[in-house]
Amino acid sequence: MSSARVHLFDSTLRDGAQTHGVDFSTPDKAAIAVALDAMGIDYIEGGWPGANPTDDAFFADPPSLGRARLCAFGMTRRAGRSADNDPGLRALLEAKAPVAVLVGKSWDFQCKVALGVEPGENLHMIADSIAFMSREKAEAMYDAEHFFDGYKANPAYATATVKAALEAGARWAVLCDTNGGTLAHEIGEIITALVADGIPGDRLGIHAHNDTGNAVANSLAAVRAGARQVQGTLNGLGERCGNANLVSLIPSLMLKMDLDVGLSPEHLVKLTETSRALDERLNRAPDRRAPYVGESAFAHKGGLHVSAVEKDPRCYEHIDPALVGNKRQILVSDQAGRSNVLSRLREIGLTVDPDDPKIARVVEEVKLREFKGYAYDGAGASFELLARRLLHRVPEYFRLTSFRVIDERRWNAKGELITLSEATIKADIGGEHHMAVAEGNGPVNALDAALRKVLVPAYPHLAGLRLVDYKVRILTPEAATAAVTRVLIESADRAGNRWTTVGVSPNVIDASFNALHDSITFALLGANVPAAETATAAE
Ligand SMILES: CC(=O)SCCNC(=O)CCNC(=O)[C@H](O)C(C)(C)COP(=O)(O)OP(=O)(O)OC[C@H]1O[C@@H](n2cnc3c(N)ncnc32)[C@H](O)[C@@H]1OP(=O)(O)O
Ligand SMILES: CC(=O)C(=O)O
Numbered sequence: 304m305s306s307a308r309v310h311l312f313d314s315t316l317r318d319g320a321q322t323h324g325v326d327f328s329t330p331d332k333a334a335i336a337v338a339l340d341a342m343g344i345d346y347i348e349g350g351w352p353g354a355n356p357t358d359d360a361f362f363a364d365p366p367s368l369g370r371a372r373l374c375a376f377g378m379t380r381r382a383g384r385s386a387d388n389d390p391g392l393r394a395l396l397e398a399k400a401p402v403a404v405l406v407g408k409s410w411d412f413q414c415k416v417a418l419g420v421e422p423g424e425n426l427h428m429i430a431d432s433i434a435f436m437s438r439e440k441a442e443a444m445y446d447a448e449h450f451f452d453g454y455k456a457n458p459a460y461a462t463a464t465v466k467a468a469l470e471a472g473a474r475w476a477v478l479c480d481t482n483g484g485t486l487a488h489e490i491g492e493i494i495t496a497l498v499a500d501g502i503p504g505d506r507l508g509i510h511a512h513n514d515t516g517n518a519v520a521n522s523l524a525a526v527r528a529g530a531r532q533v534q535g536t537l538n539g540l541g542e543r544c545g546n547a548n549l550v551s552l553i554p555s556l557m558l559k560m561d562l563d564v565g566l567s568p569e570h571l572v573k574l575t576e577t578s579r580a581l582d583e584r585l586n587r588a589p590d591r592r593a594p595y596v597g598e599s600a601f602a603h604k605g606g607l608h609v610s611a612v613e614k615d616p617r618c619y620e621h622i623d624p625a626l627v628g629n630k631r632q633i634l635v636s637d638q639a640g641r642s643n644v645l646s647r648l649r650e651i652g653l654t655v656d657p658d659d660p661k662i663a664r665v666v667e668e669v670k671l672r673e674f675k676g677y678a679y680d681g682a683g684a685s686f687e688l689l690a691r692r693l694l695h696r697v698p699e700y701f702r703l704t705s706f707r708v709i710d711e712r713r714w715n716a717k718g719e720l721i722t723l724s725e726a727t728i729k730a731d732i733g734g735e736h737h738m739a740v741a742e743g744n745g746p747v748n749a750l751d752a753a754l755r756k757v758l759v760p761a762y763p764h765l766a767g768l769r770l771v772d773y774k775v776r777i778l779t780p781e782a783a784t785a786a787v788t789r790v791l792i793e794s795a796d797r798a799g800n801r802w803t804t805v806g807v808s809p810n811v812i813d814a815s816f817n818a819l820h821d822s823i824t825f826a827l828l829g830a831n832v833p834a835a836e837t838a839t840a841a842e
Contacts, residue, residue, distance in 0.1 A: 504529025
């Protein structure tokens with residue numbers, strides 16, 4: 304395998320914009336382009352000028368990029384027109400981008416069916432369009448659409464399209480697995496044959512779709528066979544099942560294949576942050592199990608794993624997570640052993656003698672509670688409280704005397720049907736009796752509001768507490784309405800800290816209260832708030 308530099312090409316803003324459910328605005332595109340540039344990507348495909356107002360606005364005033372070359376995408380000239388007179392190519396010309404990428408047909412079947420032209424005419428369309436763009440732009444490249452399917456059907460014709468583009472001045476011919484149905488061994492064989500046919504690998508790129516779940520593997524196979532430009536998108540966005548995921552490809556090329564992709568270790572460290580920033584922009588939850596950058600990518604749950612990772616992380620980690628800006632997590636659950644608990648306690652800042660018999664009690668209690676429905680691997684704050692209660696003590700900030708929640712559905716004065724909830728809380732705080740009533744748009748919302756009303760005067764710190772997520776899971780669905788419910792609540796404070804707590808009960812409101820109670824206790828404990836005077840401390 305040649306060790307020549309591999310060039311990275313990002314298509315998040317073009318093929319990624321073809322993702323079902325994704326709709327970038329012009330400012331989104333500008334911000335993503337800047338982040339890709341900071342990552343050290345060579346080429347950023349910004350979109351298709353002339354296709355829609357968003358892309359027109361983007362190319363009329365593109366963000367200034369440091370190292371990356373901005374690419375404008377379009378298609379070869381229409382049949383029966385000169386390149387100079389083709390409205391699509393003219394729009395591309397006007398786009399403020401130094402590089403033009405032209406997609407053309409490389410499968411003779413597509414020429415006849417999709418374009419309605421003879422394959423010979425298509426070769427002229429490719430050559431004319433590329434020659435025109437090579438003259439007018441700093442760089443032109445050819446996206447050989449359906450190249451691999453075309454090669455399998457008619458290798459001579461598919462090869463001729465690539466040669467026509469390169470001879471007309473294309474810097475790169477990018478071999479596209481447009482339908483995403485080709486497998487890695489076929490990609491390797493076909494590119495090896497092209498290289499043997501005299502087409503240098505450093506003029507070939509790969510653009511793989513993920514319809515068989517092999518886009519990353521296919522791209523790596525292409526590089527192994529000699530291709531020196533790799534296309535992909537952030538988080539694998541793209542038409543249908545998406546494109547090759549650059550977030551997986553980049554570290555594999557750098558760390559596994561030891562190839563120069565033009566990125567420094569400092570660039571690589573930005574990978575996790577860049578991937579998550581895209582999800583944040585798209586208002587999507589990041590994929591926990593994403594290779595390299597997912598929250599679970601270096602999360603260890605099994606007791607055997609944690610015991611060994613504590614001795615040397617290489618026992619169960621294929622790379623150091625810090626290289627890609629990720630971090631190790633040790634989870635505590637019913638799969639845990641003493642090592643998990645000790646590691647989490649260290650992380651929390653609790654110093655415990657490893658031989659303390661209470662450690663075994665924590666492990667035992669976690670397993671017992673998980674059997675009843677608790678899930679501590681997703682509720683770190685509740686685990687911390689449980690461990691602190693068993694090992695030390697946790698202040699009792701308030702003691703619930705009772706709560707009551709009433710739901711009412713009725714017609715309001717405007718004649719609209721509304722449902723309101725009302726909660727009443729009675730609690731002892733520092734030995735004094737307090738009561739509050741609050742309304743909410745649902746029972747948990749009302750309960751939360753009443754709790755705050757009762758607690759904030761004694762604990763002003765709680766005024767900044769927000770519930771950011773609420774999840775209910777029925778654990779014994781076969782018992783229908785008698786099922787046990789597990790509630791997970793994610794909370795946040797003004798400083799941006801987030802924590803998750805869990806509550807379990809046959810009654811969903813009761814489970815919610817338990818999770819809320821933990822959330823409030825965790826917030827006060829974390830802020831070192833002392834319990835109100837005269838309150839008793841609970842073991
Ligand atoms: C494999 C890929 O991902 S390629 C990128 C695909 N991305 C997109 O299509 C997103 C942006 N596309 C668009 O906004 C629109 O499709 C436009 C503006 C480009 C074109 O819109 P329209 O002119 O209304 O055409 P429409 O989309 O219906 O059809 C595409 C036309 O391009 C022709 N065409 C397709 N590929 C090529 C090509 N490589 N060279 C020349 N003509 C082509 C088709 O034959 C069809 O022509 P016809 O209308 O005479 O049948
Ligand atoms: C060009 C492109 O996106 C494809 O052929 O898949």
